[in-house]
Amino acid sequence: MTVHVACLCAAWCRTCESYQQIFEAACAGLPEPDLRVRWIDIEDEAExxxxxxxETFPTLLIADDAHVRFAGPLTPQPETLRRVLRAHLTDATPAKVAPEYAALAERLRTQG
Known part of the structure; x- marks a missing residue:
């Protein structure tokens, strides 16, 4: 099963600028065999x-082939990110999310 982890940020956001390295480092150490990690600039990839x-950066989306597991803003601390990743990569329970998050997850799935 493919799991998508996407961090939604903006180039102009100072918090995002420093968070990108934290996000990439945390995801690099994940044991998931079929993990797709994306850093998405919401303005560059508006489509x-x-x-x-x-409205809040950083925002994280974790979705598998069937549904969204997590979607929402995080405080920009490395331990918060690691805790959310651990919890939602091992627990495939669907999250109750806005339809726009589900639509984004579907677009990520179809991109391959």
Whole structure:
């Protein structure tokens, strides 16, 4: 099963600028065999984002082939990210999310 982990940020956001290295390092150490990790600039990839309105950075999306496991903003601390990744990579329970997050997850799935 493919698991998508996407961090939604913006190039102009100072928090995102420093968070990108934290995100990439945390994801690099994950044991998932079929993991797709994406850093998505919401302005550069506005078509991919669709109608999803991101108000807080960073925002994380974790989705598998069937549903969204987690979607929402995180505090930009490395331990918070690691805790959320551990919890939602091992627990495939569907999250209750806005339809716009589900639509983004579907677009990520179809991109391969």
């Amino acid at each position: 991919l984002i669709g109608d999803l309105d991101i």
